Amino acid sequence: xxxxxxxxxxxxLLVNFFLLGTSRLRALINGSAAQGAxxxxxxxxxxxxxxxxxxxxxxxxxxxxxxxxxxxxxRAMRDAAFHRExxxxxxxxxxxxxxxxxxxxxxxxxxxxxxxxxxVGSLLVPASLATAFxxxxxxxxxxxxxxxxxxxxxxxxxxFVMGLTLVEAMPLLVEIGILLDLVVAIFVMGIIxxxxxxxxxxxxxxxxxxxxx
Amino acid sequence: xxxxLVVVPLIFAAAAAAMPSQRWRPWLLPACAAAHVxxxxxxxxxxxxxxxxxxxKLDDLGRLVLPLVSVLFFACSLYAPGYLALRRERSNRVFxxxxxxxxxxxxxxxxxxxxxxxxxxxxxTTLAAAPLLYFNHNARxxxxxxxxxxxGSVGIALALFxxxxxxxxxxxxxxxxxxxxxxxxxEAPRLSRPWLHAAFVLLFVGYGTKMGLAPMHTWKPxxxxxxxxxxxxxxxxxxxxxxxxxxxxxxxxxxxxxEAAFARQLMIGIGLLxxxxxxxxxxxxxxxxxxxxxxxxxxxxxxxLGVGIGxxxxxxxxxxxxxNAITKGVLFLSAGNIHRAYGSKSIDDVRGALxxxxxxxxxxxxxxxxxxxxxxxxxxxxEFTIVRAAMTSGHAVxxxxxxxxxxxxxxxMGGAVLAVTQxxxxxxxxEGFRDRLGTVAPIALLMAVVVLxxxxxxxxxxALLRNAAAFVDVKx
Numbered sequence: 001x002x003x004x005x006x007x008x009x010x011x012x013l014l015v016n017f018f019l020l021g022t023s024r025l026r027a028l029i030n031g032s033a034a035q036g037a038x039x040x041x042x043x044x045x046x047x048x049x050x051x052x053x054x055x056x057x058x059x060x061x062x063x064x065x066x067x068x069x070x071x072x073x074x075r076a077m078r079d080a081a082f083h084r085e086x087x088x089x090x091x092x093x094x095x096x097x098x099x100x101x102x103x104x105x106x107x108x109x110x111x112x113x114x115x116x117x118x119x120v121g122s123l124l125v126p127a128s129l130a131t132a133f134x135x136x137x138x139x140x141x142x143x144x145x146x147x148x149x150x151x152x153x154x155x156x157x158x159x160f161v162m163g164l165t166l167v168e169a170m171p172l173l174v175e176i177g178i179l180l181d182l183v184v185a186i187f188v189m190g191i192i193x194x195x196x197x198x199x200x201x202x203x204x205x206x207x208x209x210x211x212x213x
Numbered sequence: 214x215x216x217x218l219v220v221v222p223l224i225f226a227a228a229a230a231a232m233p234s235q236r237w238r239p240w241l242l243p244a245c246a247a248a249h250v251x252x253x254x255x256x257x258x259x260x261x262x263x264x265x266x267x268x269x270k271l272d273d274l275g276r277l278v279l280p281l282v283s284v285l286f287f288a289c290s291l292y293a294p295g296y297l298a299l300r301r302e303r304s305n306r307v308f309x310x311x312x313x314x315x316x317x318x319x320x321x322x323x324x325x326x327x328x329x330x331x332x333x334x335x336x337x338t339t340l341a342a343a344p345l346l347y348f349n350h351n352a353r354x355x356x357x358x359x360x361x362x363x364x365g366s367v368g369i370a371l372a373l374f375x376x377x378x379x380x381x382x383x384x385x386x387x388x389x390x391x392x393x394x395x396x397x398x399x400e401a402p403r404l405s406r407p408w409l410h411a412a413f414v415l416l417f418v419g420y421g422t423k424m425g426l427a428p429m430h431t432w433k434p435x436x437x438x439x440x441x442x443x444x445x446x447x448x449x450x451x452x453x454x455x456x457x458x459x460x461x462x463x464x465x466x467x468x469x470x471x472e473a474a475f476a477r478q479l480m481i482g483i484g485l486l487x488x489x490x491x492x493x494x495x496x497x498x499x500x501x502x503x504x505x506x507x508x509x510x511x512x513x514x515x516x517x518l519g520v521g522i523g524x525x526x527x528x529x530x531x532x533x534x535x536x537n538a539i540t541k542g543v544l545f546l547s548a549g550n551i552h553r554a555y556g557s558k559s560i561d562d563v564r565g566a567l568x569x570x571x572x573x574x575x576x577x578x579x580x581x582x583x584x585x586x587x588x589x590x591x592x593x594x595x596e597f598t599i600v601r602a603a604m605t606s607g608h609a610v611x612x613x614x615x616x617x618x619x620x621x622x623x624x625x626m627g628g629a630v631l632a633v634t635q636x637x638x639x640x641x642x643x644e645g646f647r648d649r650l651g652t653v654a655p656i657a658l659l660m661a662v663v664v665l666x667x668x669x670x671x672x673x674x675x676a677l678l679r680n681a682a683a684f685v686d687v688k689x
Contacts (some may be wrong), residue, residue, distance in 0.1 A: 070247075113407055116385045139367060148363060152458065155370050163376040166390060174392070175328030178373065181336040185366055188343050194361055199352050208356040211435040213494060 004045045009127040012038050012076045012161070013103060016134040019154060020099040021092055023084050025146055029073045032150045035131075035157050046124075048162045053172050060161025060176060061160075064183050069153065072190045077146055080197040090141040102133035116165075124165050132158025145203040149186060156182055215264035215321045216254050216272060216280070218320040221248050226313035232304070239294040245313055246283075246290035255284040262324075264653045267393065271359040273684035275309050277677045278458045279323045281535055282451045284543055284662070288655040292546055295651025296443060299553065306510065308342045315341040315447060322455040328376045328392040331459060332369070335423060338452055339365040345444040346436055348522045357432075357439035364432040368422025372459075375415030379466070382408035394462055398687065401470035407466065413476055416463045417483070423456035426483050426527075427490035430510045434494075437506035438558065442549020445502070449545060450538035457516055457534060461685050464520060469687045473523070478519030481611055487514025488618040496625030500558045501551070504629050505544050508584055509621055512537040519599040520685070522608055528682040529598030535674075536666060537590040542659040543580035547573045549634065550653075555582040556665065560629050565638030570646075572653045576660055581630040583663050585623040591666035598621050 012035060019031045040062035047054035077083065088095065106129035119125060131154055138151025163170060163178075193203055200207045220545060225245035232238045256262045257280065262271040271279065293312070297305050317589035321334040339362070347358045379397065381389045385405035393395070397404075422429040437445045467476045491511035498504040512533070519530025532639065555563045566574035583590035586597075603612030670678070 041522070113411070114385055114405055116381070116387075132370075136367075137452070139363070145359070152363065152366055152370070155367065159370055159374045159377065162374060162381075166377060167386060168390065170329065174327070177333040179331065179588045181333055181340070184340050185336070185362075188340050189362060189366075192343065192355065192362060194348070195347070195350075195355050196359065199355055205359065207361055209437065210353055211356050211360075212436075213497075 002045065002048055005042065006123045008038055008042050008045060009123040009161070011044075012127055013159075016103070016131055017031075017096060017099055019138060019150065021104055023088075023092060025077050025081045025083055025144065026074075028147060028150045029070050029077065032153050033066050033070035034071070035065075035071070035154065037062055037144065037184050039065060039157060039160055042161070044165060046167055050109055054167075056172060057175050057179075063155075064179055065153070068076035068183060069186050072186060073149060074144055076190045076193045076203075077158075080146075080203045082144065082146075082197075082203055088142050090137075093140055095137055098137060099134055102137070103130040106130040106133060123156060124161060128158045128165075130158070131155075131161060134158070139211055143204050143206045145189075145205050147191050148168060148205065149193070152189075153186070214252065214259065215221045215262045215269040215324055218249065218252050218324065219269075219317050221245065222313045222317035222320065223488070224315065225482075226310040227322070229313055230310040235301070236298075238305055239297040242293045242309060242312060243287075245316070246287040249281050249316060250287050251546055252601065258290075261286070262368075267395075268330060269321075269328050270326045271324055273677075273680040274458055274461060275323045276381055277535070278454055279320065279537055279680040280455055282319045282323065283315070283649060283658075285446065285450045285538055286319075288542055288659050289446050289546075290456075291655040291658075292652060293443055296441070296549070298651075299646065303348065303350070306657055307433060309652050312339050312443070312447070315345070315645060318547060319451050319455050325646045326394050328379070328394065328397075331462075332373055332376055334373070334674075335420070336366075337455065338455070339369060339423070342444070342448060343453070345447075346440050349439065350442050351577055353518050354439045356413060357435040359435040361436040361616060363667060364422060364429070368419045368429060370419070371415050371422070372419025373415075375412045375463075378408050378412035378415060379404075379463075381405075382412060392410065394466070397466045398469045401462065401466050404466075404470055406470075406472070406671070409470055409472060410475060413463060413467050413472075417460065417476075420456050420459045420481065423509065424453050424460065424513045424516075425506075425510055426513050427487040427510055430490065430513075433510055434503040437509065437545075438500055438503040442546045442552075445505065445545035445549070446542045449505070449541040452514060453509065454538050457513070460517070461520065465685050465687055468685075475567035477511045477521040477523055480517040481578070481608070482521075484514040484516075484518025484521055485510065485611065485614055485618075488518070488615070488622075492618045492621040492625060495622055498625070498629060501560055501562050501563070501629055502545075502558045504626060505541070505548060508544070508622070509541065511618075512541075512584070515599065515615075517598065518611070519595075519602070519617055522599065522603050523686065524602055524606055526599050526606070527686045528678060529595050529602055531678050531681050532598060533592065533595035535664065535678075536595050537584070539591055539659050539662050539666070540580055540584045540590070543576055543656055544584060545664060546659075547577040547580060548650075548658075550646070550648065551577060552574035554641075561633045562639075563633045564636040566634045569638040569641065569647050572648045576599075576653070576656045578630060578634045579634065579660060580663075581626060583660075583667075584628060586619055587623075589664070589667045593662045594667060594670070 110126040135155025
């Protein structure tokens, strides 16, 4: 099972680029759901065997990140009647270039960190850093509230992959707690998005600019 | 006991959510707060408060922060029914349960001995605060809530990243990975250095965002500016204190690992930066509630600076943690009253608060003198302790900069506060907001504590402070 970890991580990195390159919100949400499903497979394959704990976390991950959160985001998108990210702060091609640069740097940086013997040569740490970086990029350079939430999810996914290096150390309770917190966070964000779209007739966060110095 | 401190507020929160009466619901707040204070006193008296196999435990640091949170929440809960009675047009059906849930999560942060559990509790406070900030349901409060939620969530995600890095530091060193603080402090000398450093930086940035240290403070003026006074108090007094407690726990691990110098440099740098940013933005601030937010940024800077200086500075920072939180209560609640009376937060519209609201105006003015470190108020004592620690430990330049920035803040903030309190009030509706017992007495109570702590630190508090300082500042 361990053998499929790296190929799965490569797919995860490709989805990162997809998220950075697409302008359609529907595609973004689908990409984010795909990452959620990938994470569930990763949980099982990193554990190496199907244990109760691995199964519980994988099922919770795929249910929450693959289904519940994407459907909440889709609903928010439908209600806001908005389907495209226009005028990102940085264009799509430059953000793809930045994304590749970040991925390259993650690979280099992970090499300088002293890894535990079982992770030397594995893509877990660099993929985690690169995915978190992608999330940052989306958060910082996109104006639509939904895109920013997808960015936050990608950041969270990067952190999740880092957590996979610690499968033995993390009690099930804490992992489920973390997932649950995430869902509630997205839920609260969804409610706020709904209010933003009602108040401003748009989910463009560029309009949220009355509070500044 | 350890469990009751978390569960009792949760039960009250559920009761508040189920209660149909808009009018009586706010009275659950003082009831719960009184129960929480009683539980806190009982917990302080007992030697060993622990539960669930060591996941929850009131250690020396917790013994200091828990009463602080409890007292501050108690004052806010006394203020809340009077305030919410004035805001009948807004449903408090979400507001009151969220406040109680917020208290439960603060207790959980203080008590948790497991990194993951503490993270979950801190994230939960972020989520509980979102509906509180959105209480006014207008465009400006949406904007503030969105920024708070997004920046806070990113910060908290980075903190989780740092938590994993810390666990990896143990894994790399071939130790049994445990996420309990006590285990990490014990094993600290053997943790892998590069991972430990990276983890501390991430945790500092993550929980520093929650504290509102510059340059991660950008959510703060918006959130505090739009939040009702009670929420401002609880965020600036209780939640930031809990985030600081989280930081101290990681500082403790790093210090136990013999890397205190590294952490201290970072803390001094960010502390000075926070003070500098606050002093610049406070000088040109026209909105007195946003001004209080920058004051909070400044004081968060003072806290990490005190720990960065080390030695007596740690004691000073812990004393300042208490003093700042209580003083912030005075300022936010009295500013809330002034806002209510004038319907404006701009110092261009508000004049003569001392005339129109003699009590709130006077408390606001006194709170200003206290928070800027004028004697005989409590923050003077703690700031003086930090400066003296800086001067005697070879950080003379840092101490000098500290004093210069305190002076700039005093001048900048003074201009705005005097503009609000002095002068002739504009003509007003005689039926409008006036000082009442319910909205003044809790502030006066907090102010009395500020004055009392300024003249003398009671022996039990001093013991709590000394234990906590010794607990944090471990020698490898």
